[in-house]
Each structure stands twice: as structure tokens, then as C-alpha cells.
Amino acid sequence: MARPDKAAAVAELTDQFRDSNAAVLTEYRGLTVAQLKQLRRALSGNATYAVVKNTLTAIAAKEAGVDGLDAHLAGPSAIAFVTGDPVEAAKGLRDFAKANPALVIKGGVLEGRTLTAAEVTKLADLESREVLLAKAAGVFKASLFQAAYLFTAPTAQAVRTIDALREKTQGSAPAEDAA
Template sequence: MASPDKVAAVKELTQSLRDADGVVLTDYRGLTVKQLQELRRSLGEGASYAVAKNTLTKIAARDAGVELDESLLVGPTAIAFIKGDIVEAAKGLRDFAKANTPLVIKGGFLDGKVLDADEIRKLADLESREVLLAKLAGAMKGNLQGAVSLFSAPLSQTARLVGALEAKRAEESPAAPAEAPADAAPDSASDDAAPESASDDAGTEG
């Protein structure tokens, strides 16, 4: 029978996994207590960082309904539980790992998708959620209601929406004048149906 301490630890880990918008698992071997404190500060206000036993993390992930790659649970593990701006925390982890080589980013998950270390580093290269939303709001040309509806969207969905919007705007931007055949069919614009449907799909993501 598991000890009360282990039961309590699993319960706490399970709740943290359920509450987090994203999770990053790291190997912290070689870091001092002072460095761990600095790392916690670098993650931003919406993130916490805690050392966790691999066996308990495996049980907690199962209890939380999280599909976690068990290959990440090898060696000492500390977990960043992130709420809010995933990009800010990813940047903090990436930059800290560059300055403090003992820290190794193993991988994690976001929006139910398992991420490897390279994907987390790519996530750190994105602009922050606030910047993406500001650009999207501006690009919507005053459609305030549509912009506001996206503020609760997960970051990955917002990024996809921005990409879809930029593609749509590129399709609609005036191209260099070209001599069209005199007998060009007036309904030729209907060939652009695919970009329209892409825009519709993007609108439903949020």
C-alpha cells in the first residue's frame, strides 16, 4: 500500500497536470539551489517549477488523463507547470538552459499534444500571446467582437489563426497589374473558394 505522503504527492501532481495549459519536463542535474530559484523566476508569473519522482509522475499523468511519453521520465525530473503565456515560459527555459548547461529540456505537452525538446525550442521563438493577439486584432480592421472572442483561445490555436489570416490577406492583396484576356470569364474569382474555406476554418478554431 502506498504511503500517505506518496498518495498526497500523486494527488498534487495530478491536479497540477490538469490545471496547466502546458507542461515542460526537464533534467535538472547539476543545478544549485540558487540556480533553481533563478529558473523559477525566469518562467514568469504564470508558471511553477517542481522536482517530481518519475514513478509518481507516471501515475499522476494516467490519473489526469494526460498522454505523456514515458521516455521523458528517465533520470531526475523537474516539471514546469505553465498557465497563461506558454511562449514566455518556453523562452525562459530556453534562455536559462543556454546560460546554465546542466539544465536539459526533455519535452512536454501543449493542448494535449506531446512535444519534443526541439518543438519547445521552436515554441520559444514565437512572439508572445499578447503580440499575436494585438496583430490579429489590428488585422481584423476594427472587427472588435471577433478579436475579443479570441482572447480566451489557447496560444497554439491563436498562432494558427494568425497564420490563416495572413494567408488570406495575401490572397486578397492587390497583385501587380496584368493584362487579362478580353474574353476572361467574369466568374473566375470563384476559383478562390479554397482560401475562403480556410478562413472559415480558422474562424472556428477559436
Template sequence: MARPDKAAAVTELKEEFQSSQGAVLTEYRGLTVAQLGELRNSLGQNARFRVVKNTLGKIAAKEADLDEKVLDLFEGPSAVAFVRGDVVEAAKGLRDFAKANSPLVIKGGVIDGKAMTPDEIVKLADLESREVLLAKMAGALKAKQGQAAATFQALPTKLARLAQALHEKKSDEA
């Protein structure tokens, strides 16, 4: 029978997997405790970086119905960044920290239920933040509205000019 402390740890991990928008698995071999603290700070408020025992992580991931590919990532010293919020921001934090500290290796993860490779997570980190993307979309929509308004405003003016030209042409012919 499973020990109560391990069963509680599995239940806690399962809840973390289910309540998070994403989870990025990393290998932290070679990082000091100070570097791990620095990494936790760099992830911000919406991510929790946690060292996980592989067997407990696999069991929790399986109970959370995660993709089989994610289960295979629990090899070697594993830590998981559980993301509750902007996944792009957390991916950027992990990518930047991994660039500065080569012992941190992004192994893969799961975002919104989809298994992701390390390359996909790095591509996700290259995206702009949610706020920037929303601002760009709002700007594009506003520009399109301005173009539509200018078009609608130009139509009566062109129609009036055409009527004036026709009137002048009739006057000249008479």
C-alpha cells in the first residue's frame, strides 16, 4: 500500500497539472540552490517551479490524463514549472534563464492539454505577450474602421462632384 505522504504528494501534483494552463518539464542538474531561487523569481507570479520525483510525477500525470509523451519526459532530475496565467511569459522566463544558465534544460511540456516539444516551447517564448498581441489587434481593428469611415465619407463627396460635372456639361452644351 502507498505511503500516505506519497499519496498526498501525487494528489497535489495531479491537482497542479489539472488546474494549470501549462506545465513545462525541465532538467535542473547542475543548478545551485541560489540559481533555482533566481529561476523561481524570473518566472513571476503566474508560475510555480517545483522539483518533482519522477515516479510521483508520472503517476500524477497519468492520473491527470496527460499525453503519454509527457510521461516519458520524467527521466533524470526533473522539475516542473506549473503555469497559471500567461504561458508565453513563463516560457520566456524559462528560455532566457536556460540561455544564461546552461545546466537548465527544457525537456518539453503540456500546454492546454497538448504535449509540446522543447522547440515548440521556445517558439512559444518568441511570441509577444498577450497584452501586446491584444493591443496590436485593437490597433488593426481601429485602423480598418478608420479606412471604412473614410471610404463612406468619400462616396457622397464624389457623387456631388459627379453631379456638378454633369450639370456643367449640360450647361456648356446648351
């Protein structure tokens, strides 16, 4: 029979897996307590970072319906449970790992799909959600401007043609009066 404290830990991890948008599994071997505090502060807006026991995490992931993490659950593990923007959290972890090589990104889960360490790095290379939305809005605005131009172009060309004909007829009218 499971001990109550372990059952509570599994239940808490299961809830965190279910409530988060993504989870990134890391190895923290060699980091000091101060460095872990610094990492937690860096991720505080988008994620929570917790040191976990591998066996309890495997059980919680299975209960939450998350597959594929078992292969990464070896050695000292910690998980960043992402509740905000997954791209920002991945960037925070990548940047911290660059400054502190002891932090190793093992893999993760995004919307039920298992990610490798390379895919987490690719996720970190994406631009933020706000930048992508601004670019999409710019594309839509350009398309609307182009459509408006196409609708007004025939009218504008007709006006220029009428003006040219008017100038031509007005220019030839004084010549007829002189004859």
C-alpha cells in the first residue's frame, strides 16, 4: 500500500501535469541552491520549477495521460510546469542553460505531445506570441490595403482617361476657333 505522503505527491504532480500547457524535464546536477532560486525567479511569470522524484513523476504522468517521459526520467530530475507562454518558458530555460551548463534540458511535453531536447530548443527559438500576432496583423492589413487598391484602381484610371480626353478636346478647341 502506498504511503500517504507519496500518494499526495503523486496527486499533486498529476494535477500539475493536467493544469499546465507544457512541461519541460531537466537535469539539475551541479547547480547550487542559489542558482536554482535564480532559475525559479526567471521562470516565475510563466512556469513553476520543482525538483521531482523519478518514480513518482512516472506514475503521475501516466495518471495524467502523458506518455513518453519515462525515457527521460533518469538521474536527478526537475520539471518546469508551464502555465503561461511555453515559448517564453523555453527561452528562459535555454538562456539559463547557456549561462549555467550544469542545467541540461532532457525533453518535455507540449499539449500532450512529447518533445525532445532539440525540439524544446526549437520552441525557444520561436518569437513570442505577441510578435507573431503583430506579424499576422501586418499581413492581414497589407492584404486589405492591396484589395482596396485593386477596387479603386479602375475608377482612378477612368478618371485619368477622362481628364486626358478633356485636355485633348480643350487643347484642340482653340485651334478650331482660329480657323
